[in-house]
Every structure is written in structure tokens, then in C-alpha cells.
Amino acid sequence: MHTEQLETVVLNQPCDAKVFKNPPSPELCVYNRPVRDIIKQKLDAITASKWETDQENAFFVGDLGEVYRQHLRWQALLPRIQPFFAVKSNPDPMVVKLLASLGLGFDCASKSEIQQVLDVCGDPTRIIYANPCKQASFIRYAAQQNVAKMTFDNAEELHKIKMLYPNAELVLRILTDDSKSLCQLGLKFGAPLDTVEHLLQTAKDLELNVIGVSFHVGSGCLDEHAFSDAVLRARRVFDQGQAMGFNFTLLDVGGGFPGADIQDGITFEKVAAVLGPAVDQLFPPEVRVIAEPGRYFVSSAFTICTHVIGRRTVQTEVDENASYMYYVNDGMYGSFNCILFDHQVVQPKVLRKGDTYMYGEKVESPEFTCSVWGPTCDSIDCLTNASRLPLLEEGDWMYWENMGAYTICAASQFNGFKKSDVVYTNTYC
Ligand SMILES: Cc1ncc(COP(=O)(O)O)c(C=O)c1O
Known part of the structure; x- marks a missing residue:
């Protein structure tokens, strides 16, 4: 998108009804000043x-221009990986609107995040419902809205999804090494690799559609090698899936990308230099690769x-x-x-x-x-x-x-x- 378009289409018309069904506030305006x-x-x-x-x-x-700069930086350094902005990190209506207009996808954790994104971009295929343990009524809502992509990491969730949204496109979230991250999400989510076979077999028995693998190296990840290690684990799970008759087409490399370059030497450049080549080496071009960056953008x-x-x-x-x-x-x-x-x-x-x-x-x-x-x-x-x-x-x-x-x-x-x-x-x- 050209600067001019960015300013007029995205930033300076915050109450454009075509983009916003529920404008955040009629008084909202965006300045173009330092x-x-x-x-x-x-x-x-x-x-x-x-x-x-x-x-x-x-x-x-x-500063919406700074969000836009982060978008350009991502495109330059990780062009193969499509970011799905993690709304939870900052559901600011202007940020969501800007990123929607730039064509990003969204990682939503709940019904209201899904609603917010649908209000702005209207396209359920641009959403991944990336919460491995979902409230039943929220799964029903996702089904009504055709938000098909969703993560799971346990057998109980598979049974729930079978009842509520049997055609969902499921993404198996695996456990990775998050010991170098400030927020270790593995304490709560992620299937250990030795449970993967059982989970995939359960999905197969239930005739569910598993389309790929996701992970999250932990929020505030301080070691770029956590990403390459996780990609390697995901490859193993892809191979396991293939051996069991699945055809995985999606790799989701999660969040954990640094936001401001101020934390213990980790930078987005360092992560991209490790993650980009790891993905290219281990996954052929026909595999779609997405990510769920939150803090990186905001x-x-x-x-x-x-x-x-x-x-x-x-x-x-x-x-x-x-x-x-x-x-x-x-x-x-x-x-x-x-x-x-x-x-x-x-x-x-x-x-x-x-x-x-x-x-x-x-x-x-x-x-x-x-x-x-x-x-x-x-x-x-x-x-x-x-x-x-x-x-x-x-x-x-x-x-x-x-x-x-x-x-x-x-x-x-x-x-x-x-x-x-x-x-x-x-x-x-
Ligand atoms: C499933 C999921 N995806 C993405 C994110 C965003 O992480 P970050 O802000 O570190 O990129 C989180 C953060 O908790 C998460 O739980």
C-alpha cells in the first residue's frame, strides 16, 4: 500500500462505515505529526x-505509522510467513482496522475478539481461533460464522469440536521449549510430542479434519534458536501425520517475536535470520506458513x-x-x-x-x-x-x-x- 492510500483509506477515515460496522468513536481522528x-x-x-x-x-x-513500519519490516524479513495479529496483545480498534486493511490475518482467543475482527474485515478465513481450550458456545459461534481454523492440544477438545463443529480445520498445537521466554505458555498449553500419535489417532477415529501444526515458543522469547528448534519439532509431527494418512498443509509458528528492540539483545532481525531459513529448509513451498505475532506489532x-x-x-x-x-x-x-x-x-x-x-x-x-x-x-x-x-x-x-x-x-x-x-x-x- 502507498503512503497516500495508507493515510486516506486507513488512517484518516476511522469512521468509514464500509470498513467499520461499529466505529470506535465519532470523535476519533488521526494526526499526521510526530x-x-x-x-x-x-x-x-x-x-x-x-x-x-x-x-x-x-x-x-x-502511533499507527509505527505499526505500519513493523508491517513493512515483517514483509521484508519474513516474506513467506503470513502474520495473523494476536488481538489479545492490544485490541485497539484503530490498530485492528489498520492491520485488517493491510490484509493481515488475526489470531483470536474468544468470541468477542472474533466479533471485533469480523466487524472490521468480514472474512472468517482470515481468523485462526488459537485457543486450545474453548468454551462450547464460542465454538458454536465460530461454526455459525465459518471461522474454521482452530487449535487443539488435547483429546477432550477433539470430542467437543466433533459435537459442535465437525468440519472445523484443526491445527495441533505442540509443546516446545519455552524455557528462554518471559511468559512460558507451555505450562498451560501444547501437546507433548509423545501424545501426538494418540491425539492424531483420536482425530482420525472421529473423522476430524486436522490441517496442520502450531506452536508458541513463549511470549517475550529471548532466544531465537527456540524458533528453529520448534520448527524441527513441527516437522516431526508433519511426518507422523503423513505416516498416519493426514495431509497437513498449514504450519503456524505462533507468537513470541520481540516488540521493541530493547530486551536482552534479542531482535526481530535475529529471529527472522533463524526462523526463515529453518522453515524453508524443512517445509516445501506448498505448505502455508502463518504466525501469531502480538507484541511485535504494537x-x-x-x-x-x-x-x-x-x-x-x-x-x-x-x-x-x-x-x-x-x-x-x-x-x-x-x-x-x-x-x-x-x-x-x-x-x-x-x-x-x-x-x-x-x-x-x-x-x-x-x-x-x-x-x-x-x-x-x-x-x-x-x-x-x-x-x-x-x-x-x-x-x-x-x-x-x-x-x-x-x-x-x-x-x-x-x-x-x-x-x-x-x-x-x-x-x-
Ligand atoms: C496462542 C497465542 N498466540 C499468540 C500470542 C501472542 O504472543 P506475542 O505477543 O508474544 O507475539 C499469544 C500470547 O499469549 C498466544 O497465547
């Missing part, structure tokens, strides 16, 4: 409406801005230097739940100190040790306990980058704090 300018504009607007309720609420900037595209709502000075007898506790207005029970659930390490930067706007600027003033806390009354609500920041006052702002994955989607409203809104921009110009 993230720095959008935040500044938003902060200036807040100051202008000084006495309005909720004026200093935390907010996200979602992590770096979202920045959250939080307001300093309070400060406490901490004096100790042993150290004459004071340290500080800052309280901000989104936290662990909100968008920062990623610290708890997704093992993310977050880092605050100064956004506005007094009247000085500091996005992207080097801090010159002296720094002090500090911890940063969310707004609830719970002491688990600690975002970072050993940062260095210049002295901030109540009313100043911080920003936190790479906050697009597993953040807003799992936020609660505990203690009555609302979820942070998103302002959109497109920096791909």
Missing part, C-alpha cells in the same frame, strides 16, 4: 482547560504519559541525600499491569517539568533516586523502585515508551480509576 508534537498539543490543551474535570488524566499516544507504537499527582520525600539517617516517592495516575492495576502479568520492566522519562517540555531531551538537572507508584491504595502498585529522575513536583509529567503490548487490554478500574484514553497519530509520512 509523537513529540502530539503530546505537546495534548498537554497544552489540558493547561488551557485548567479547571475541567479529568483534565490531567494519563493518556496514551498510539509494543513500540504506544507511549503513555502520566501526571505526577503526589510526591513524598524519604529521608534516612544513614544517607543524608533524600530520595523520593512519586505517585502517578495510571498504575499496576491499570495500563502498567504488564509489569505483573508480562514481566515488563518500565522506565519513566521526564515529559514536562514546570513549564519546560522535555520529551526526547537529555536531562541536565541533578538526578535523585526515586520510586514511582500508581494511584491506588495498594502497595503492590509500584511501577519502578530504583529510578533516577530530576526533582519533580506535583503537576509535572512523565512518559513511558514501548507500552503497546499487554497494557490497556488487561487494565482494570480498581479503586475507581478510569482506563487511560488513546490519542492517535501516524508518523509514517
Whole structure:
């Protein structure tokens, strides 16, 4: 897609009824300006409406251009593998709409994710229902909507599917080595290889249609070789299937692709350099290869801005230097739940100190040790306990980058704090 098309068709017509049956909000608009300018504009607007309720609420900037850049990067480095965006990582309506318009598929985990995607792209063949243990009524819904591709990893699920959707196109999710991943999904899902024969035999006895194999190396995978190892395991299962009379045509290499290139040296380039050749060596071109990347597309595209709502000075007898506790207005029970659930390490930067706007600027003033806390009354609500920041006052702002994955989607409203809104921009110009 050309830039112009991207801007007009995808980004600047968010309420286009042809694309959206249920537009997210009639007021939604997408700017075409740098993230720095959008935040500044938003902060200036807040100051202008000084006495309005909720004026200093935390907010996200979602950069749809960054999502698009990730799409281009994927196409360049893994052209054979079709991404099915894992909606669970960030079901933001604009992100889903953008990726739908770029022709991506979607990995859905539930009925409402399927509904959301069907509303936007209308094509059930672009969905894989990649949850190995599904609620019966959701399988019925998938059957009504012709969402045929779905994963399984146990015999009970096969019996359920036989009753509810006998023509489903089944994908056997196998267990892989996820010991190098931050979120080890193998604790919950994935058929060990020594159970594969029994599962395939059960599928055969039930006359079910198994079309391929999937795996997930774990979310936040830190070792690119986990992917090649998993591809090798999938090959073995393909061979087993063939020996039992199945004709597998689909390999699904799951998620686990790094989002922002900041974690322990792992990069998308490294994963692609290992995964692409492994797939080509072991699977002939007629096998369709898909993936379920989540954080890869959204992590770096979202920045959250939080307001300093309070400060406490901490004096100790042993150290004459004071340290500080800052309280901000989104936290662990909100968008920062990623610290708890997704093992993310977050880092605050100064956004506005007094009247000085500091996005992207080097801090010159002296720094002090500090911890940063969310707004609830719970002491688990600690975002970072050993940062260095210049002295901030109540009313100043911080920003936190790479906050697009597993953040807003799992936020609660505990203690009555609302979820942070998103302002959109497109920096791909
Ligand atoms: C089945 C499945 N696919 C894909 C993903 C997305 O993983 P990631 O965001 O690490 O790419 C997940 C994450 O939990 C998952 O459970």
C-alpha cells in the first residue's frame, strides 16, 4: 500500500462505515505529526482547560505509522510467513482496522475478539481461533460464522469440536521449549510430542479434519534458536501425520517475536535470520506458513504519559541525600499491569517539568533516586523502585515508551480509576 492510500483509506477515515460496522468513536481522528508534537498539543490543551474535570488524566499516544513500519519490516524479513495479529496483545480498534486493511490475518482467543475482527474485515478465513481450550458456545459461534481454523492440544477438545463443529480445520498445537521466554505458555498449553500419535489417532477415529501444526515458543522469547528448534519439532509431527494418512498443509509458528528492540539483545532481525531459513529448509513451498505475532506489532507504537499527582520525600539517617516517592495516575492495576502479568520492566522519562517540555531531551538537572507508584491504595502498585529522575513536583509529567503490548487490554478500574484514553497519530509520512 502507498503512503497516500495508507493515510486516506486507513488512517484518516476511522469512521468509514464500509470498513467499520461499529466505529470506535465519532470523535476519533488521526494526526499526521510526530509523537513529540502530539503530546505537546495534548498537554497544552489540558493547561488551557485548567479547571475541567479529568483534565490531567494519563493518556496514551498510539502511533499507527509505527505499526505500519513493523508491517513493512515483517514483509521484508519474513516474506513467506503470513502474520495473523494476536488481538489479545492490544485490541485497539484503530490498530485492528489498520492491520485488517493491510490484509493481515488475526489470531483470536474468544468470541468477542472474533466479533471485533469480523466487524472490521468480514472474512472468517482470515481468523485462526488459537485457543486450545474453548468454551462450547464460542465454538458454536465460530461454526455459525465459518471461522474454521482452530487449535487443539488435547483429546477432550477433539470430542467437543466433533459435537459442535465437525468440519472445523484443526491445527495441533505442540509443546516446545519455552524455557528462554518471559511468559512460558507451555505450562498451560501444547501437546507433548509423545501424545501426538494418540491425539492424531483420536482425530482420525472421529473423522476430524486436522490441517496442520502450531506452536508458541513463549511470549517475550529471548532466544531465537527456540524458533528453529520448534520448527524441527513441527516437522516431526508433519511426518507422523503423513505416516498416519493426514495431509497437513498449514504450519503456524505462533507468537513470541520481540516488540521493541530493547530486551536482552534479542531482535526481530535475529529471529527472522533463524526462523526463515529453518522453515524453508524443512517445509516445501506448498505448505502455508502463518504466525501469531502480538507484541511485535504494537509494543513500540504506544507511549503513555502520566501526571505526577503526589510526591513524598524519604529521608534516612544513614544517607543524608533524600530520595523520593512519586505517585502517578495510571498504575499496576491499570495500563502498567504488564509489569505483573508480562514481566515488563518500565522506565519513566521526564515529559514536562514546570513549564519546560522535555520529551526526547537529555536531562541536565541533578538526578535523585526515586520510586514511582500508581494511584491506588495498594502497595503492590509500584511501577519502578530504583529510578533516577530530576526533582519533580506535583503537576509535572512523565512518559513511558514501548507500552503497546499487554497494557490497556488487561487494565482494570480498581479503586475507581478510569482506563487511560488513546490519542492517535501516524508518523509514517
Ligand atoms: C496462542 C497465542 N498466540 C499468540 C500470542 C501472542 O504472543 P506475542 O505477543 O508474544 O507475539 C499469544 C500470547 O499469549 C498466544 O497465547
